[in-house]
Amino acid sequence: MLKRFRSAFSAFHHKEHYISHEQEIAGKKYVIREISTDDIKDLLQLEREVYAGETPWPRSAFLTELCSRYNHLYLCVLYQNKIVAFVGGRVFFDDAHITHIAVHPDFQKSGIASFLLQEIEAFAYRQRCQTLSLEVRISNIDAKRLYRKSGYEAKKRLANYYRKGNEDALYMVKRVE
Numbered sequence: 032m033l034k035r036f037r038s039a040f041s042a043f044h045h046k047e048h049y050i051s052h053e054q055e056i057a058g059k060k061y062v063i064r065e066i067s068t069d070d071i072k073d074l075l076q077l078e079r080e081v082y083a084g085e086t087p088w089p090r091s092a093f094l095t096e097l098c099s100r101y102n103h104l105y106l107c108v109l110y111q112n113k114i115v116a117f118v119g120g121r122v123f124f125d126d127a128h129i130t131h132i133a134v135h136p137d138f139q140k141s142g143i144a145s146f147l148l149q150e151i152e153a154f155a156y157r158q159r160c161q162t163l164s165l166e167v168r169i170s171n172i173d174a175k176r177l178y179r180k181s182g183y184e185a186k187k188r189l190a191n192y193y194r195k196g197n198e199d200a201l202y203m204v205k206r207v208e
């Protein structure tokens with residue numbers, strides 16, 4: 032109970048500072064750093080490249096998340112100064128919810144998303160969360176496989192969760208260890 036209370040309290044306090052650093056993933060050197068509101072234009076462009084011209088998260092969604100009073104961590108991955116991937120996680124009580132993750136098609140299948148999930152897991156641990164959670168489209172086979180491999184378990188199916196296409200979502204959870 033005390034742990035739950037501490038986590039809930041920490042959700043509103045001491046926003047941590049993620050230290051930018053170089054990271055080698057599958058033989059390529061990237062820079063990993065926190066996202067700022069100045070990056071939104073580039074993130075929208077990345078979304079278009081990932082989602083065939085569409086932006087599932089409009090500018091307003093990025094702004095809301097980046098300015099949220101809930102403790103959160105939004106990271107991007109740069110290759111030669113260009114954003115090629117990003118991830119976001121937000122703490123709510125004792126759960127760290129993964130809100131978004133995307134990797135540029137040219138950079139997929141080289142371990143970037145797996146690395147980003149680990150960074151969010153480490154954040155969840157530091158925030159004393161007990162679980163990590165996320166939603167994924169039922170049809171998103173690649174993402175579901177990645178999450179299962181990373182230790183997430185399907186908990187329930189959320190009917191018509193996505194407005195676009197009225198598609199169901201799978202709600203997945205992993206315990207923080």
Ligand SMILES: CC(C)(COP(=O)(O)OP(=O)(O)OC[C@H]1O[C@@H](n2cnc3c(N)ncnc32)[C@H](O)[C@@H]1OP(=O)(O)O)[C@@H](O)C(=O)NCCC(=O)NCCS
Nearest residue numbers: 057132133134139140141142143144145166167173174176
């Ligand atoms: C889902 C998504 C985020 C995965 O990103 P990714 O960076 O390709 O993921 P990873 O590279 O960590 O893992 C993907 C696969 O590559 C494999 N892989 C990782 N490193 C590798 C390497 N060096 N060489 C070869 N394969 C590798 C992984 O084992 C995994 O294999 P699998 O598909 O057989 O399970 C990406 O496909 C994407 O952006 N999709 C569109 C947006 C989206 O659907 N987001 C999720 C919304 S819930």
